[in-house]
Amino acid sequence: MTSAMRRTRAGLFALTGIALLAASSVVVVGEGDQAVITRFGAPLSVVNRFRPETPGAASGAGAVLKLPFIDRVIWLTRGLQGYSLGGSKVNASDGQVLLVDTDVTYRIIDPVRLASSLGSGQRVGEQIAAILPSLLEEQLSQRPGAVIAQPGSGGAARQVLSALDAKLRTYGVQVVDLRFGRVVWPESGQKLVFERMQDRFTREAWDIGNAGVLEARQTFYQADADAAAILQKSASQDPEFYDYFSAIRSYEANFGDPARKGAATIVIPPGSDYLKHFNGK
Amino acid sequence: MAKGESPWGDPGKDGEVGVGTAPVEADPAAPAAEPPRNPWLVPDTDSTPRRSASIDDIFRSRGGGSSGSGRSGPTLNMRWLPWLLGGSVAAWILATSVHVLAQDERALVTTMGRYTETVGPGLHFTLPWPFQTMLRQQTGSELRAQIPDKDAEALMPTADGELIDVSFQVRWRIADLKQYTFNLPDGEAAVRRLADAEMRAGVAEMSFDDVRSGKRQAELQQHTMARIQRVLDAWHAGVAVTAIEVLRAGPPARLADTYQKIAAAREKAAKDRDNAALYRDQAMQDANGRASDFDKAYASYKIAPQVTRRKLYDDMMARVLRNNTVVLGGTGAPAAAPPPTDDKPAAAQPAAQGGQ
Numbered sequence: 001m002t003s004a005m006r007r008t009r010a011g012l013f014a015l016t017g018i019a020l021l022a023a024s025s026v027v028v029v030g031e032g033d034q035a036v037i038t039r040f041g042a043p044l045s046v047v048n049r050f051r052p053e054t055p056g057a058a059s060g061a062g063a064v065l066k067l068p069f070i071d072r073v074i075w076l077t078r079g080l081q082g083y084s085l086g087g088s089k090v091n092a093s094d095g096q097v098l099l100v101d102t103d104v105t106y107r108i109i110d111p112v113r114l115a116s117s118l119g120s121g122q123r124v125g126e127q128i129a130a131i132l133p134s135l136l137e138e139q140l141s142q143r144p145g146a147v148i149a150q151p152g153s154g155g156a157a158r159q160v161l162s163a164l165d166a167k168l169r170t171y172g173v174q175v176v177d178l179r180f181g182r183v184v185w186p187e188s189g190q191k192l193v194f195e196r197m198q199d200r201f202t203r204e205a206w207d208i209g210n211a212g213v214l215e216a217r218q219t220f221y222q223a224d225a226d227a228a229a230i231l232q233k234s235a236s237q238d239p240e241f242y243d244y245f246s247a248i249r250s251y252e253a254n255f256g257d258p259a260r261k262g263a264a265t266i267v268i269p270p271g272s273d274y275l276k277h278f279n280g281k
Numbered sequence: 282m283a284k285g286e287s288p289w290g291d292p293g294k295d296g297e298v299g300v301g302t303a304p305v306e307a308d309p310a311a312p313a314a315e316p317p318r319n320p321w322l323v324p325d326t327d328s329t330p331r332r333s334a335s336i337d338d339i340f341r342s343r344g345g346g347s348s349g350s351g352r353s354g355p356t357l358n359m360r361w362l363p364w365l366l367g368g369s370v371a372a373w374i375l376a377t378s379v380h381v382l383a384q385d386e387r388a389l390v391t392t393m394g395r396y397t398e399t400v401g402p403g404l405h406f407t408l409p410w411p412f413q414t415m416l417r418q419q420t421g422s423e424l425r426a427q428i429p430d431k432d433a434e435a436l437m438p439t440a441d442g443e444l445i446d447v448s449f450q451v452r453w454r455i456a457d458l459k460q461y462t463f464n465l466p467d468g469e470a471a472v473r474r475l476a477d478a479e480m481r482a483g484v485a486e487m488s489f490d491d492v493r494s495g496k497r498q499a500e501l502q503q504h505t506m507a508r509i510q511r512v513l514d515a516w517h518a519g520v521a522v523t524a525i526e527v528l529r530a531g532p533p534a535r536l537a538d539t540y541q542k543i544a545a546a547r548e549k550a551a552k553d554r555d556n557a558a559l560y561r562d563q564a565m566q567d568a569n570g571r572a573s574d575f576d577k578a579y580a581s582y583k584i585a586p587q588v589t590r591r592k593l594y595d596d597m598m599a600r601v602l603r604n605n606t607v608v609l610g611g612t613g614a615p616a617a618a619p620p621p622t623d624d625k626p627a628a629a630q631p632a633a634q635g636g637q
Contacts, residue, residue: 008362028411030394031463063393079464080516082471103474105516149438151482177512179478184436190444194536197443201532201539205546212550219557226561227568234572237579241586245578248593249571256600265606274598275609 024068031061034108036074036115043112044071050078052109052174076108076121080176083125088136089186096145097189100136101181104128104164110172117171124173128164135163149183156180377410385421387458390414399458416462420455423523426473428480436533437481443489448529449502451476451509453522460519472513472520479508480525493530502527 027047029035035047048060059078066073085102092098106128108114108121118124139156140148147154161178168175185193235242255264268275382388382402390397390407391414400415407413427450429435436444453472455461465471483505484492491497506525513520532540582589 028394031391031396031459032466033394059396061391062395077466079466080471080518082467082474084474103478105471146442149485151485176516179475179482181474181478181481182435183438183481184444190436193442193444194533197532197536198539200443201536201543205539205542208543208550209546212546212553215550216553216557219554219561223557223561223564227564230565230568230572231575234575234579237576238582241579241582242575244590245575245593246571248597249574252597252600256597256604258604261604262606265608266602267608268610270610 021068025065026063027066027073028063029061031059032078033061034076034078034111035064036076036111037064037066038072038074038115039067039070041072043115046111048078049111050107050109074111074115074120076111076114078108080105080107081121081124082106083128084181085129085132086182088133090136090140090148092140092145092148093142094144094146097186098140098145098148099182099184099186100140100148101183102132102136102160103177103179103181104132104175105177106168106173106175108172109174110169113170113172124168124171127168127171127173131164131167132160135160135167139163145185148180153180153183374409378407378413380405380407380415380417382417383419385419386417387420387455388415388417389458389462391416396459396463418455418458418462420458423452423454424469426451426453426469426476427528428473428477434534435477437484439484439489439492440486441488444533445484445489445492446529446531446533447480447484447492447527449476449480449525449527451522452524452526453520455519456521457517457519460517462519465516465518465520468518468520471516471518472509472522475509475512476505476525479505479512482508492527493532495527495530498527498530 027035027037029047031048034049037044037047047064048062083104083106085104087099087101090098090100106124108124114121114124118127139160140153143154143156148156152158157179161175164178165175184190255266380388381404382400384402386402388400388405390400390405392408393412394414397413405415407415427448429448434446435448437447439445451472455468461468480501483501487497487501492501502525506522509525510522513522531537578589578593
């Protein structure tokens with residue numbers, strides 16, 4: 001029994017040992033990764049390095065061997081990575097203060113250089129955060145606020161991109177894209193914009209209301225004139241008869257309205273023309 | 282012997298292996314040759330026995346206890362162990378090499394990290410992990426990103442220097458899973474960033490009214506979408522943008538009240554115009570009616586002037602007298618009631634009484 005136990009135990013130890021050894025000597029590099037293999041701290045080789053000249057070509061991903069326990073691996077991302085620096089304060093040339101968000105897209109193109117200078121991919125962001133504010137200030141402070149707020153900030157984005165790219169190349173990083181996302185005025189600057197907008201909205205509301213009133217008045221006058229023209233056309237056939245006709249109509253409308261029945265008392269004197277025949281004369 | 286058994290030369294293991302000091306025949310042949318070559322063992326030779334002794338004791342006492350309670354115990358374990366091991370290996374192989382992909386799923390197969398193929402829905406077999414790996418992803422359904430998150434306010438400067446609050450949605454699809462997975466590890470975040478920046482760029486080229494009123498919103502959406510797509514294509518991101526929809530475009534929240542006044546003014550102006558139009562229609566109708574009445578009367582007047590005049594007058598008088606109190610023969614002062622002395626003003630009498 002003990003011998004069987006011992007045999008099994010020895011087998012398990014051997015298995016574990018082989019697994020450990022294998023885990024330490026085989027490096028599986030995925031498609032999305034680049035790996036720098038270092039021996040005693042010095043870069044030895046790069047697995048699955050990104051080649052800018054052939055971005056779509058077959059990669060170097062796969063399993064490679066290294067010396068167990070001695071060679072170390074520094075893992076780096078192969079694809080594009082993003083970094084956003086929010087709310088950098090920038091003084092525009094016209095004295096406005098703006099807050100600028102910058103979105104940087106980059107790629108590690110020289111893993112060895114990155115590994116030996118920064119040691120890890122996470123530290124690229126720190127570098128960008130350290131370098132970018134001064135570049136922004138340098139480029140954007142030459143431009144007025146209105147220009148900075150425009151897309152591309154009047155070419156500033158392009159210039160910041162190339163300046164940042166030049167600096168990050170020393171770490172083996174290529175800046176692929178840089179754009180300004182949010183460009184806003186800080187609270188104090190925003191107040192001015194809001195005040196101006198408020199004035200604008202108020203004026204616009206007044207203009208709209210006023211235009212409505214003017215137009216309505218115009219319509220009233222025009223309607224009266226048109227109505228008069230229509231009547232004039234008919235009346236011109238016989239002005240004298242028109243005079244008589246409209247007087248009669250007016251009496252009828254004012255005194256003969258059934259809706260106001262009995263509102264007036266009409267006194268007809270015996271000598272009136274209306275009763276001329278009634279009196280039997 | 283005990284030390285010689287350790288294939289890794291780890292002195293810590295000595296104690297455990299040393300359990301069975303007596304039966305040596307089970308030891309593999311290879312380690313037997315090792316002791317002299319093992320470099321770690323040299324300095325340990327004098328110190329190990331003392332240290333390992335105590336551990337040996339523990340093991341011995343344990344081993345003695347277990348063997349005393351029942352000899353079949355370890356034998357049973359030994360018998361089950363292969364089954365247990367075999368079972369777990371089988372389960373592992375089954376779990377990592379048989380894959381069923383749903384209708385809207387696609388997956389990348391990598392062999393030792395290297396891309397092998399992209400597979401669609403259905404049953405697929407791969408080598409077990411760690412030799413082959415399957416990365417599955419839903420590609421059939423559209424992905425959505427709303428910018429900004431939820432109800433946050435995103436103020437964007439317009440071409441005329443105003444600030445407009447714009448909220449929009451990007452809908453997109455994974456067009457190339459391989460590119461999407463490997464070229465753009467944080468795909469969704471990248472799409473969001475890009476969309477936000479491009480939307481701002483688009484808004485900055487239009488006036489406040491253009492963006493708000495929706496007059497040029499379709500153009501803005503189209504434009505932004507094209508620009509995002511162009512950048513993503515250049516990055517080989519494997520993303521196809523399906524649509525960009527502006528969900529909200531309006532004045533900043535704190536100006537909403539003022540802005541409301543514009544809508545109110547617009548409403549009032551519309552009402553003023555409607556009233557005026559109504560007045561005009563009525564005036565026209567009235568004028569036309571009067572004119573046509575006159576025209577008719579004039580037509581008969583032309584034929585029979587005397588009769589027409591008289592008829593107009595009598596009709597008028599009839600209506601006037603019918604609807605009012607009539608006092609006949611008075612001196613001009615209003616009377617309380619008409620004295621019905623005569624039966625001659627019969628025409629006026631009933632009307633007058635009806636009026637009272």
